[in-house]
Amino acid sequence: MTVDIDKAVTQVAELARDRFADRAGEYDRDATFPAADLDDLFAAGLNAPTVPVEHGGLGLGPLRGDAYPLWLMTTELAKADLSLARCWEGHTNSLVLLDAFATGEQRERWFEGVVRRGEKWVAWSGEPQAPKPGEARRFGTAVARTADGWVVDGSKAFATSATGADWAILLVSLAGPGGARHAAAGDSVLLLACDLRHPSVTVDTSWWDPVGMRATASHVVHFDHTPIEGAWQLGEPGDYIRQGWQSAFIPHYAASFLGAAQAAYDYALRYVERQDKGGDPYVQQRVGGMLVALDTARLWLAHVARLWDEGHAEEARLAGTRARHVVEHLALSTVDHCIRTCGARSLVRPSPVERILRDLTFYVRHDNDDHILATIGRGALGRHHDASFFKP
Structure with missing residues (x-):
């Protein structure tokens, strides 16, 4: 089977421009999962980019030696709606994990569900252990072995696509609450596939009322003695951390940041043209700054993708962390240049810049950039560093 990757990227871009961008404002206001967008991607045969070609997908991603087209698709979706891009990230990254860990029988079952029925996947780790001010509850799961598999009890927060996904890869710790990010020991982290329709x-839905990324529907999900079949375990405990899979997905965040920044730049160019402000030297500086930032971000992503594609996994992980740090700041500065160029009216709805500012400001908090930069420094100094979750 021959796959035309360039055509697929173009199709994603066209859908994002012609359909998804118009829906983004409503999804944001209602804080609802962008179901119609994902359904359109399925109808176009574009919802399985990281599923192997032999199973009906496009065979993209860092595992398959073709990372950059996947990140280009993500950038195009983020131009229309950063929340949609986050849901897409969760889905496509989950399929990468299935490709990496699933047995032959698991692959046949789950990839068919994606390709033939449009099933949506996510991977959830979120079990923050420190409550925010005024918050009494704590999040976390406990997992117990049974004769038939596993039982999961507890809750996860920041559960992206909670009201839209069909399956979730649960990152749980055999040592108790903490998921993967807050697990005391990486060797305790287990991957379990969970049918969310159980x-x-x-x-x-009462907890998720954020300033941005509202349409990711990242609600709190409760598990009440939820059974997980033994045949739904992926790999062995500790594989996710030991093999560094989180670091493979870090540059994917940067692709989303880039898409949001590109949307702000496109808005600014249209504004300058309509207002005939192209002769203003300060506007020229702002536009120049935006263009250089976007070009730099693309070069970083292409560099990291090339390392993955050529099999230099360790170099790719280190470069991906640097790219994520750099692109966060390039994207934020691009949005700032856009706002300074276009003025306060660009922050009045229905301007997309108002939503882009909220979404991007919120999404870059996914990881603490101070910890990211310190991790980069520890690596340069030859000191022990956590390239997955940037723990000090």
């Missing part, structure tokens, strides 16, 4: 899985 009646023991419920979604609490």
